[in-house]
Amino acid sequence: GAVVSQHPSRVICKSGTSVKIECRSLDFQATTMFWYRQFPKQSLMLMATSNEGSKATYEQGVEKDKFLINHASLTLSTLTVTSAHPEDSSFYICSARDQVYGYTFGSGTRLTVV
């Protein structure tokens, strides 16, 4: 089956620094990748959608300058949280979609900003 690798699984960073999260589709090419944020005991909130080689489409209320998304290839998308602050602490999950497997999720990244 399809596998999406997301790294790191956990990261702690200091306030004001930037953090990059990687999402890779290991055995398929993802036409579209999605980035979600999940608060404790809540559902997934879609942050943005990215297609390879084009700019990401951000959901309303998501700051595109804070959450930089790069989808340079059909197997790799990155989310960079710039100038992180404690309120950015959350669980971030990526998902990759293709015609065969549908939606496949990464294992998530727990970001803690101190």
Added chain:
Amino acid sequence: AQSVTQLGSHVSVSEGALVLLRCNYSSSVPPYLFWYVQYPNQGLQLLLKYTTGATLVKGINGFEAEFKKSETSFHLTKPSAHMSDAAEYFCAVTKDKMVQGAQKLVFGQGTRLTINP
């Protein structure tokens, strides 16, 4: 616009008892429907999905769900709960036809399933 409502944010059953997690959807077009399971600090794992065809869908770990268009429902069931079923469950909907461009998954609020020994 599409939406999903999961009735009951928390469901508790005894080990060996029937599991029933409710999901109702709203969609202006024929939907694709999904159930996902999430264990603590992990991503989502697909349990089952309905696209077209048979309305009773069987998934992994003994779960199944039935698409009922007249009731706009896609409830998840399992005849006999196991301790390892304790997790968060999400119902999701998207438009049918995986056409070009992004088809977003719309998630329900989630249901936390607790299994009592």
